[in-house]
Amino acid sequence: MNIIGLYNYWIVVVLMLIGFFIVIAHENLIKKLVGLSIFQTSVFFLYISMGKVAGATAPILDENYQLYSNPLPHVLILTAIVVGIATTAMGLALVVRIYEAYGSIEESDIQVQDNNDRLEDYLEAYGHKNDTHLFNQDKDE
Amino acid sequence: MTAIAITRMSDLFAVVMLSGIYSLLSASLFLDLDAVDVAFTEASVGAGISTLLFLATLKLVPRYEKKSRYKPTLALGVVIATGALLIYGTLDMPHFGEADAPVHQHVAPRYLNDSMNEVGIPNVVTSILASYRGYDTLGETLVIFTAGIGVLSLLMVSRRTKEKALQKVPADMQNQIILRVVAKMMLPLILIFALYVQFHGDYGPGGGFQAGVIFAAGIILYTMLFGLSLTQKVIKTEVVERLTAFGVLLYAGVGIACMLLGGNFLDYNVLRHDPVHGQHLGILLVELGVGITVAAVMITLFFKFTWRTVKHKYNQ
Numbered sequence: 395m396n397i398i399g400l401y402n403y404w405i406v407v408v409l410m411l412i413g414f415f416i417v418i419a420h421e422n423l424i425k426k427l428v429g430l431s432i433f434q435t436s437v438f439f440l441y442i443s444m445g446k447v448a449g450a451t452a453p454i455l456d457e458n459y460q461l462y463s464n465p466l467p468h469v470l471i472l473t474a475i476v477v478g479i480a481t482t483a484m485g486l487a488l489v490v491r492i493y494e495a496y497g498s499i500e501e502s503d504i505q506v507q508d509n510n511d512r513l514e515d516y517l518e519a520y521g522h523k524n525d526t527h528l529f530n531q532d533k534d535e
Numbered sequence: 536m537t538a539i540a541i542t543r544m545s546d547l548f549a550v551v552m553l554s555g556i557y558s559l560l561s562a563s564l565f566l567d568l569d570a571v572d573v574a575f576t577e578a579s580v581g582a583g584i585s586t587l588l589f590l591a592t593l594k595l596v597p598r599y600e601k602k603s604r605y606k607p608t609l610a611l612g613v614v615i616a617t618g619a620l621l622i623y624g625t626l627d628m629p630h631f632g633e634a635d636a637p638v639h640q641h642v643a644p645r646y647l648n649d650s651m652n653e654v655g656i657p658n659v660v661t662s663i664l665a666s667y668r669g670y671d672t673l674g675e676t677l678v679i680f681t682a683g684i685g686v687l688s689l690l691m692v693s694r695r696t697k698e699k700a701l702q703k704v705p706a707d708m709q710n711q712i713i714l715r716v717v718a719k720m721m722l723p724l725i726l727i728f729a730l731y732v733q734f735h736g737d738y739g740p741g742g743g744f745q746a747g748v749i750f751a752a753g754i755i756l757y758t759m760l761f762g763l764s765l766t767q768k769v770i771k772t773e774v775v776e777r778l779t780a781f782g783v784l785l786y787a788g789v790g791i792a793c794m795l796l797g798g799n800f801l802d803y804n805v806l807r808h809d810p811v812h813g814q815h816l817g818i819l820l821v822e823l824g825v826g827i828t829v830a831a832v833m834i835t836l837f838f839k840f841t842w843r844t845v846k847h848k849y850n851q
Contacts, residue, residue, distance in 0.1 A: 399630030399631055399633075400630060403622075403625035403628055404622065404625065407618055407621045407625070408618075411617065411621075415614045418614070421600075421601070422600040422601070424550075424592065424593070424600075425550060425600060428550055428551070428589070431581075432557070435557075435558075435561050438565075439561070442565055442568045442570045444638050445568070445570070446569055446631065446632055447632060447633075448632030448634065450634075452569045452570070452740070453569070453658075453659040453660055454657050454660075454739065454740070455650075455651055455657040461634075462659070463568070463569035464638055464639050464643045465643065465646055465660045466638075466643050466646065467570075467638070468570045468660050469663045469664045469671075472573050472664065472744060473664070473672060473744065474675075475573070475576045475577055475581065475744075476679060476744045476748070476829060477675050477679060478580075479584055479833075480679040480682035480683065480836075481678075481682055482585060483588050483686055483836045484682045484685045484686055484689075486592040487840075488689060489592060490595050490689075490690060491689055491690070493595065499596050500600075500601050503601075
Protein backbone atom coordinates (compact mmCIF):
# COMPACT_ATOMS: atom_id res chain seq x y z
CA MET A 395 0.00 0.00 0.00
CA ASN A 396 1.23 3.41 -0.91
CA ILE A 397 0.89 5.50 2.23
CA ILE A 398 1.51 8.86 0.54
CA GLY A 399 -1.99 8.70 -1.00
CA LEU A 400 -3.42 9.47 2.42
CA TYR A 401 -1.86 12.91 2.65
CA ASN A 402 -5.19 14.75 2.45
CA TYR A 403 -6.28 13.20 5.77
CA TRP A 404 -3.03 14.23 7.39
CA ILE A 405 -3.50 17.85 6.39
CA VAL A 406 -6.97 17.63 7.91
CA VAL A 407 -5.58 16.11 11.12
CA VAL A 408 -2.89 18.79 11.45
CA LEU A 409 -5.38 21.64 10.93
CA MET A 410 -7.81 20.03 13.33
CA LEU A 411 -5.13 19.74 16.00
CA ILE A 412 -4.07 23.36 15.60
CA GLY A 413 -7.70 24.37 16.12
CA PHE A 414 -8.04 21.99 19.06
CA PHE A 415 -4.85 23.33 20.64
CA ILE A 416 -6.06 26.93 20.40
CA VAL A 417 -9.37 25.99 21.98
CA ILE A 418 -7.88 24.23 25.01
CA ALA A 419 -4.62 26.12 25.55
CA HIS A 420 -5.73 29.74 25.20
CA GLU A 421 -7.81 31.58 27.74
CA ASN A 422 -9.00 34.41 25.54
CA LEU A 423 -12.55 33.72 24.40
CA ILE A 424 -12.18 35.38 20.98
CA LYS A 425 -9.08 33.31 20.28
CA LYS A 426 -11.02 30.22 21.26
CA LEU A 427 -13.71 31.07 18.71
CA VAL A 428 -11.06 31.56 15.99
CA GLY A 429 -9.62 28.16 16.98
CA LEU A 430 -13.05 26.63 16.76
CA SER A 431 -13.50 27.94 13.24
CA ILE A 432 -10.13 26.47 12.19
CA PHE A 433 -11.25 23.15 13.66
CA GLN A 434 -14.47 23.50 11.68
CA THR A 435 -12.64 24.21 8.41
CA SER A 436 -10.58 21.07 8.89
CA VAL A 437 -13.78 19.02 8.94
CA PHE A 438 -14.90 20.82 5.77
CA PHE A 439 -11.61 19.77 4.12
CA LEU A 440 -12.17 16.18 5.21
CA TYR A 441 -15.56 16.03 3.48
CA ILE A 442 -14.56 17.89 0.34
CA SER A 443 -11.33 15.96 -0.17
CA MET A 444 -13.25 12.68 0.14
CA GLY A 445 -15.61 13.84 -2.61
CA LYS A 446 -12.78 14.56 -5.04
CA VAL A 447 -12.24 12.13 -7.90
CA ALA A 448 -8.89 12.35 -9.70
CA GLY A 449 -9.24 13.88 -13.16
CA ALA A 450 -12.87 14.83 -12.60
CA THR A 451 -14.50 18.22 -12.92
CA ALA A 452 -16.96 20.28 -10.87
CA PRO A 453 -20.44 18.71 -10.71
CA ILE A 454 -22.19 21.01 -13.17
CA LEU A 455 -23.50 18.76 -15.93
CA ASP A 456 -22.24 19.39 -19.44
CA GLU A 457 -22.07 17.24 -22.54
CA ASN A 458 -18.32 17.66 -22.88
CA TYR A 459 -17.48 16.01 -19.55
CA GLN A 460 -18.12 12.50 -18.30
CA LEU A 461 -16.42 12.36 -14.90
CA TYR A 462 -17.64 14.55 -12.04
CA SER A 463 -16.61 14.86 -8.41
CA ASN A 464 -19.10 13.71 -5.80
CA PRO A 465 -21.63 16.54 -5.27
CA LEU A 466 -23.08 15.26 -1.99
CA PRO A 467 -20.26 16.44 0.33
CA HIS A 468 -20.39 19.83 -1.37
CA VAL A 469 -24.05 20.25 -0.44
CA LEU A 470 -23.45 19.21 3.15
CA ILE A 471 -20.48 21.54 3.62
CA LEU A 472 -22.03 24.49 1.82
CA THR A 473 -24.87 24.62 4.32
CA ALA A 474 -22.49 23.82 7.19
CA ILE A 475 -20.40 26.91 6.40
CA VAL A 476 -23.39 29.24 6.61
CA VAL A 477 -24.69 27.55 9.75
CA GLY A 478 -21.13 27.81 11.13
CA ILE A 479 -21.06 31.59 10.73
CA ALA A 480 -24.49 31.88 12.35
CA THR A 481 -23.34 29.92 15.40
CA THR A 482 -20.04 31.84 15.53
CA ALA A 483 -22.04 35.07 15.59
CA MET A 484 -24.04 33.64 18.48
CA GLY A 485 -20.77 32.88 20.29
CA LEU A 486 -19.48 36.40 19.64
CA ALA A 487 -22.70 37.87 21.03
CA LEU A 488 -22.18 35.79 24.18
CA VAL A 489 -18.58 37.05 24.42
CA VAL A 490 -19.83 40.64 24.24
CA ARG A 491 -22.32 39.98 27.05
CA ILE A 492 -19.67 38.23 29.15
CA TYR A 493 -17.37 41.22 28.72
CA GLU A 494 -20.14 43.56 29.81
CA ALA A 495 -20.84 41.47 32.89
CA TYR A 496 -17.26 40.69 33.96
CA GLY A 497 -15.11 43.34 32.32
CA SER A 498 -12.81 40.67 30.89
CA ILE A 499 -12.76 37.98 28.23
CA GLU A 500 -9.96 35.94 29.83
CA GLU A 501 -11.21 32.68 31.26
CA SER A 502 -9.04 32.85 34.42
CA ASP A 503 -10.22 36.37 35.33
CA ILE A 504 -13.82 35.25 35.02
CA GLN A 505 -13.10 32.22 37.19
CA VAL A 506 -11.53 34.38 39.93
CA GLN A 507 -14.52 36.71 39.95
CA ASP A 508 -16.95 33.83 40.18
CA ASN A 509 -15.02 32.32 43.09
CA ASN A 510 -14.99 35.62 44.93
CA ASP A 511 -18.72 36.02 44.46
CA ARG A 512 -19.30 32.55 45.81
CA LEU A 513 -17.06 33.22 48.82
CA GLU A 514 -18.97 36.41 49.53
CA ASP A 515 -22.29 34.56 49.43
CA TYR A 516 -20.88 31.90 51.72
CA LEU A 517 -19.66 34.41 54.31
CA GLU A 518 -22.99 36.17 54.27
CA ALA A 519 -24.94 32.98 54.70
CA TYR A 520 -22.96 32.03 57.83
CA GLY A 521 -23.28 35.42 59.52
CA HIS A 522 -19.73 36.55 58.82
CA LYS A 523 -21.00 39.63 57.13
CA ASN A 524 -18.55 41.89 58.95
CA ASP A 525 -15.55 39.65 58.48
CA THR A 526 -14.84 41.21 55.12
CA HIS A 527 -11.11 41.14 55.83
CA LEU A 528 -11.23 37.42 54.99
CA PHE A 529 -12.70 38.19 51.62
CA ASN A 530 -10.43 41.13 50.91
CA GLN A 531 -7.33 39.11 51.70
CA ASP A 532 -8.41 36.58 49.14
CA LYS A 533 -8.96 39.28 46.59
CA ASP A 534 -5.52 40.79 47.08
CA GLU A 535 -3.85 37.55 46.23
CA MET B 536 1.18 28.15 8.13
CA THR B 537 -1.37 30.92 8.63
CA ALA B 538 -3.10 28.72 11.19
CA ILE B 539 0.13 28.35 13.17
CA ALA B 540 0.71 32.09 13.13
CA ILE B 541 -2.75 32.56 14.60
CA THR B 542 -1.87 30.51 17.68
CA ARG B 543 1.27 32.54 18.37
CA MET B 544 -0.13 36.06 18.16
CA SER B 545 -1.61 37.94 21.06
CA ASP B 546 -2.85 40.92 19.06
CA LEU B 547 -6.41 39.83 18.37
CA PHE B 548 -6.79 42.27 15.47
CA ALA B 549 -3.97 40.52 13.62
CA VAL B 550 -5.46 37.15 14.53
CA VAL B 551 -8.77 38.09 12.97
CA MET B 552 -7.14 39.44 9.81
CA LEU B 553 -5.07 36.26 9.50
CA SER B 554 -8.16 34.11 9.90
CA GLY B 555 -9.68 36.06 7.02
CA ILE B 556 -6.65 35.23 4.87
CA TYR B 557 -6.88 31.63 6.03
CA SER B 558 -10.50 31.50 4.84
CA LEU B 559 -9.58 32.91 1.45
CA LEU B 560 -6.82 30.29 1.09
CA SER B 561 -9.31 27.56 2.06
CA ALA B 562 -11.68 28.86 -0.58
CA SER B 563 -9.04 28.51 -3.29
CA LEU B 564 -8.24 25.01 -2.05
CA PHE B 565 -11.96 24.10 -2.26
CA LEU B 566 -11.92 25.39 -5.82
CA ASP B 567 -9.00 23.10 -6.59
CA LEU B 568 -10.98 20.18 -5.15
CA ASP B 569 -13.83 20.82 -7.66
CA ALA B 570 -16.17 22.19 -4.98
CA VAL B 571 -17.03 25.45 -6.72
CA ASP B 572 -20.17 26.16 -4.71
CA VAL B 573 -18.36 25.54 -1.45
CA ALA B 574 -15.46 27.77 -2.48
CA PHE B 575 -17.93 30.50 -3.32
CA THR B 576 -19.60 30.20 0.08
CA GLU B 577 -16.33 30.07 2.01
CA ALA B 578 -14.99 33.14 0.21
CA SER B 579 -18.08 35.21 0.90
CA VAL B 580 -18.81 33.90 4.40
CA GLY B 581 -15.40 33.07 5.86
CA ALA B 582 -13.33 35.85 4.36
CA GLY B 583 -16.15 38.40 4.31
CA ILE B 584 -18.91 38.32 6.90
CA SER B 585 -17.11 36.27 9.55
CA THR B 586 -14.09 38.62 9.61
CA LEU B 587 -16.46 41.57 9.84
CA LEU B 588 -18.35 40.14 12.79
CA PHE B 589 -15.11 39.35 14.62
CA LEU B 590 -13.94 42.94 14.04
CA ALA B 591 -17.29 44.29 15.25
CA THR B 592 -16.82 42.29 18.45
CA LEU B 593 -13.24 43.47 18.85
CA LYS B 594 -14.59 47.01 18.95
CA LEU B 595 -16.45 46.08 22.11
CA VAL B 596 -13.78 44.01 23.88
CA PRO B 597 -10.06 44.58 24.57
CA ARG B 598 -7.74 44.10 21.63
CA TYR B 599 -4.82 42.33 23.28
CA GLU B 600 -4.75 38.87 24.75
CA LYS B 601 -3.27 38.47 28.23
CA LYS B 602 -0.26 36.24 28.73
CA SER B 603 -1.44 32.92 30.06
CA ARG B 604 -0.12 31.89 33.46
CA TYR B 605 -0.18 28.22 32.65
CA LYS B 606 2.31 26.42 30.46
CA PRO B 607 0.65 24.76 27.46
CA THR B 608 2.57 21.49 27.89
CA LEU B 609 -0.45 19.50 29.06
CA ALA B 610 -2.62 20.81 26.24
CA LEU B 611 0.15 20.00 23.75
CA GLY B 612 0.34 16.45 25.12
CA VAL B 613 -3.40 15.91 24.75
CA VAL B 614 -3.33 17.33 21.24
CA ILE B 615 -0.42 15.15 20.10
CA ALA B 616 -2.00 12.02 21.56
CA THR B 617 -5.26 12.75 19.76
CA GLY B 618 -3.33 13.43 16.57
CA ALA B 619 -1.48 10.12 16.76
CA LEU B 620 -4.78 8.25 17.18
CA LEU B 621 -6.37 10.12 14.26
CA ILE B 622 -3.39 9.42 11.97
CA TYR B 623 -3.56 5.74 12.93
CA GLY B 624 -7.28 5.87 12.05
CA THR B 625 -6.58 7.23 8.57
CA LEU B 626 -4.43 4.24 7.58
CA ASP B 627 -7.57 2.30 6.58
CA MET B 628 -9.08 5.12 4.56
CA PRO B 629 -9.34 5.06 0.76
CA HIS B 630 -6.68 7.04 -1.08
CA PHE B 631 -7.13 10.62 -2.19
CA GLY B 632 -8.93 10.96 -5.53
CA GLU B 633 -9.80 7.28 -5.93
CA ALA B 634 -12.91 6.88 -8.07
CA ASP B 635 -14.04 3.60 -6.44
CA ALA B 636 -13.98 4.82 -2.84
CA PRO B 637 -17.10 3.86 -0.82
CA VAL B 638 -18.17 7.53 -0.75
CA HIS B 639 -18.84 7.44 -4.49
CA GLN B 640 -20.84 4.20 -4.48
CA HIS B 641 -24.05 4.94 -2.60
CA VAL B 642 -26.35 7.76 -3.76
CA ALA B 643 -23.90 9.94 -5.67
CA PRO B 644 -24.17 8.04 -9.01
CA ARG B 645 -27.95 8.44 -8.96
CA TYR B 646 -27.63 12.19 -8.42
CA LEU B 647 -25.11 12.52 -11.24
CA ASN B 648 -26.90 10.26 -13.74
CA ASP B 649 -30.59 10.93 -13.13
CA SER B 650 -30.83 14.47 -11.81
CA MET B 651 -30.91 15.92 -15.34
CA ASN B 652 -34.08 13.93 -16.15
CA GLU B 653 -35.71 14.23 -12.75
CA VAL B 654 -34.93 17.84 -11.85
CA GLY B 655 -33.65 19.24 -15.12
CA ILE B 656 -30.98 21.67 -13.96
CA PRO B 657 -27.27 21.33 -14.74
CA ASN B 658 -25.85 22.27 -11.34
CA VAL B 659 -26.16 19.01 -9.41
CA VAL B 660 -25.25 20.72 -6.14
CA THR B 661 -28.30 22.98 -6.41
CA SER B 662 -30.64 20.15 -7.32
CA ILE B 663 -29.48 18.07 -4.33
CA LEU B 664 -29.56 21.07 -2.01
CA ALA B 665 -33.04 22.27 -2.86
CA SER B 666 -34.78 19.14 -4.09
CA TYR B 667 -33.33 15.77 -3.05
CA ARG B 668 -32.24 17.00 0.37
CA GLY B 669 -34.89 19.70 0.74
CA TYR B 670 -35.72 18.75 4.32
CA ASP B 671 -32.10 19.08 5.30
CA THR B 672 -31.81 22.56 3.83
CA LEU B 673 -35.05 23.62 5.52
CA GLY B 674 -33.49 22.50 8.80
CA GLU B 675 -30.29 24.46 8.12
CA THR B 676 -32.28 27.57 7.27
CA LEU B 677 -34.14 27.18 10.56
CA VAL B 678 -30.82 26.91 12.42
CA ILE B 679 -29.66 30.18 10.87
CA PHE B 680 -32.98 31.77 11.78
CA THR B 681 -32.66 30.53 15.37
CA ALA B 682 -29.11 31.85 15.66
CA GLY B 683 -30.38 35.21 14.41
CA ILE B 684 -33.08 35.22 17.11
CA GLY B 685 -30.46 34.25 19.70
CA VAL B 686 -28.18 37.16 18.87
CA LEU B 687 -31.21 39.44 18.71
CA SER B 688 -32.17 38.60 22.28
CA LEU B 689 -28.59 38.69 23.58
CA LEU B 690 -27.71 42.09 22.18
CA MET B 691 -30.94 43.98 22.61
CA VAL B 692 -30.84 47.79 22.61
CA SER B 693 -34.02 49.67 23.52
CA ARG B 694 -35.56 52.00 20.96
CA ARG B 695 -35.21 55.04 23.19
CA THR B 696 -31.48 54.49 23.66
CA LYS B 697 -31.15 54.07 19.91
CA GLU B 698 -32.82 57.39 19.17
CA LYS B 699 -30.85 59.28 21.80
CA ALA B 700 -27.55 57.66 20.88
CA LEU B 701 -27.95 58.34 17.18
CA GLN B 702 -28.20 62.08 17.70
CA LYS B 703 -24.91 62.18 19.55
CA VAL B 704 -22.72 59.59 17.88
CA PRO B 705 -21.77 60.15 14.22
CA ALA B 706 -20.69 57.32 11.90
CA ASP B 707 -17.06 56.33 12.26
CA MET B 708 -15.97 56.70 8.66
CA GLN B 709 -17.84 59.91 7.89
CA ASN B 710 -14.63 61.50 6.62
CA GLN B 711 -13.28 58.74 4.39
CA ILE B 712 -14.24 60.39 1.11
CA ILE B 713 -12.40 57.98 -1.20
CA LEU B 714 -13.95 54.96 0.47
CA ARG B 715 -17.38 56.52 0.29
CA VAL B 716 -17.16 57.32 -3.41
CA VAL B 717 -15.78 53.89 -4.28
CA ALA B 718 -18.43 52.22 -2.14
CA LYS B 719 -21.15 54.15 -3.93
CA MET B 720 -19.90 52.83 -7.25
CA MET B 721 -19.50 49.29 -5.95
CA LEU B 722 -22.81 48.99 -4.15
CA PRO B 723 -25.16 48.57 -7.15
CA LEU B 724 -22.71 46.10 -8.70
CA ILE B 725 -22.59 44.03 -5.49
CA LEU B 726 -26.37 43.96 -5.21
CA ILE B 727 -26.87 43.04 -8.88
CA PHE B 728 -24.21 40.34 -8.56
CA ALA B 729 -26.06 38.96 -5.53
CA LEU B 730 -29.28 38.75 -7.53
CA TYR B 731 -27.43 37.09 -10.42
CA VAL B 732 -25.96 34.51 -8.04
CA GLN B 733 -29.42 33.98 -6.57
CA PHE B 734 -31.26 33.29 -9.82
CA HIS B 735 -28.44 31.74 -11.82
CA GLY B 736 -27.73 29.14 -9.13
CA ASP B 737 -29.49 26.49 -11.22
CA TYR B 738 -26.96 26.72 -14.03
CA GLY B 739 -23.69 27.82 -12.46
CA PRO B 740 -22.21 27.87 -8.99
CA GLY B 741 -24.32 29.89 -6.58
CA GLY B 742 -27.69 29.83 -4.90
CA GLY B 743 -29.59 31.23 -1.98
CA PHE B 744 -26.88 30.87 0.66
CA GLN B 745 -24.16 32.67 -1.29
CA ALA B 746 -26.51 35.29 -2.72
CA GLY B 747 -27.88 36.09 0.72
CA VAL B 748 -24.42 36.61 2.13
CA ILE B 749 -23.28 38.80 -0.79
CA PHE B 750 -26.42 40.92 -0.59
CA ALA B 751 -25.89 41.37 3.15
CA ALA B 752 -22.26 42.31 2.51
CA GLY B 753 -23.42 45.11 0.21
CA ILE B 754 -25.79 46.51 2.83
CA ILE B 755 -23.15 46.17 5.56
CA LEU B 756 -20.61 48.06 3.44
CA TYR B 757 -23.14 50.86 3.10
CA THR B 758 -23.84 50.88 6.84
CA MET B 759 -20.15 51.04 7.71
CA LEU B 760 -19.49 54.04 5.51
CA PHE B 761 -22.70 56.05 5.79
CA GLY B 762 -23.77 55.28 9.33
CA LEU B 763 -26.74 53.54 10.86
CA SER B 764 -29.18 56.42 10.71
CA LEU B 765 -28.89 56.75 6.94
CA THR B 766 -29.21 53.00 6.47
CA GLN B 767 -32.31 53.02 8.65
CA LYS B 768 -33.94 55.28 6.08
CA VAL B 769 -33.26 52.74 3.33
CA ILE B 770 -34.06 49.56 5.24
CA LYS B 771 -35.89 49.58 8.55
CA THR B 772 -34.50 47.22 11.19
CA GLU B 773 -38.00 45.97 11.92
CA VAL B 774 -38.51 45.06 8.27
CA VAL B 775 -35.24 43.11 8.15
CA GLU B 776 -36.13 41.28 11.34
CA ARG B 777 -39.50 40.26 9.88
CA LEU B 778 -37.82 39.14 6.64
CA THR B 779 -35.74 36.56 8.56
CA ALA B 780 -38.99 34.81 9.44
CA PHE B 781 -40.50 35.41 6.01
CA GLY B 782 -37.75 33.43 4.24
CA VAL B 783 -38.26 30.37 6.42
CA LEU B 784 -42.03 30.63 6.03
CA LEU B 785 -41.69 30.88 2.24
CA TYR B 786 -39.61 27.70 2.25
CA ALA B 787 -42.01 25.80 4.48
CA GLY B 788 -44.95 27.31 2.59
CA VAL B 789 -43.73 25.79 -0.68
CA GLY B 790 -43.57 22.44 1.12
CA ILE B 791 -47.14 22.80 2.38
CA ALA B 792 -48.37 23.96 -1.04
CA CYS B 793 -46.98 20.68 -2.42
CA MET B 794 -48.96 18.77 0.20
CA LEU B 795 -52.16 20.66 -0.62
CA LEU B 796 -51.70 19.81 -4.30
CA GLY B 797 -51.56 16.12 -3.45
CA GLY B 798 -47.83 15.43 -3.24
CA ASN B 799 -45.45 14.88 -0.33
CA PHE B 800 -43.93 17.73 1.69
CA LEU B 801 -41.41 19.54 -0.56
CA ASP B 802 -42.24 17.27 -3.51
CA TYR B 803 -42.15 19.93 -6.23
CA ASN B 804 -43.36 17.62 -9.03
CA VAL B 805 -47.00 18.51 -8.37
CA LEU B 806 -46.52 22.29 -8.55
CA ARG B 807 -46.98 22.31 -12.34
CA HIS B 808 -48.41 19.86 -14.84
CA ASP B 809 -44.96 18.90 -15.99
CA PRO B 810 -42.83 17.48 -13.14
CA VAL B 811 -39.60 19.10 -14.40
CA HIS B 812 -41.29 22.53 -14.59
CA GLY B 813 -42.62 21.95 -11.09
CA GLN B 814 -39.09 21.21 -9.89
CA HIS B 815 -37.84 24.41 -11.50
CA LEU B 816 -40.50 26.54 -9.81
CA GLY B 817 -40.04 24.80 -6.45
CA ILE B 818 -36.27 25.20 -6.45
CA LEU B 819 -36.54 28.86 -7.46
CA LEU B 820 -38.95 29.64 -4.62
CA VAL B 821 -37.07 27.62 -2.03
CA GLU B 822 -33.74 29.20 -2.95
CA LEU B 823 -35.40 32.61 -2.72
CA GLY B 824 -36.59 31.73 0.79
CA VAL B 825 -33.07 30.67 1.77
CA GLY B 826 -31.59 33.81 0.24
CA ILE B 827 -34.01 36.13 2.06
CA THR B 828 -33.44 34.48 5.43
CA VAL B 829 -29.65 34.39 5.10
CA ALA B 830 -29.41 38.01 3.94
CA ALA B 831 -31.79 39.26 6.61
CA VAL B 832 -30.07 37.32 9.41
CA MET B 833 -26.60 38.54 8.38
CA ILE B 834 -27.78 42.16 8.19
CA THR B 835 -29.51 41.82 11.57
CA LEU B 836 -26.36 40.36 13.14
CA PHE B 837 -24.25 43.28 11.94
CA PHE B 838 -26.87 45.84 13.00
CA LYS B 839 -27.02 44.37 16.50
CA PHE B 840 -23.24 44.49 17.00
CA THR B 841 -23.10 48.05 15.66
CA TRP B 842 -25.96 49.22 17.88
CA ARG B 843 -24.12 47.82 20.85
CA THR B 844 -21.03 49.87 19.93
CA VAL B 845 -23.11 53.01 19.47
CA LYS B 846 -24.75 52.43 22.84
CA HIS B 847 -21.39 52.04 24.58
CA LYS B 848 -20.04 55.24 23.04
CA TYR B 849 -23.18 57.09 24.05
CA ASN B 850 -22.92 55.88 27.64
CA GLN B 851 -19.35 57.07 27.88
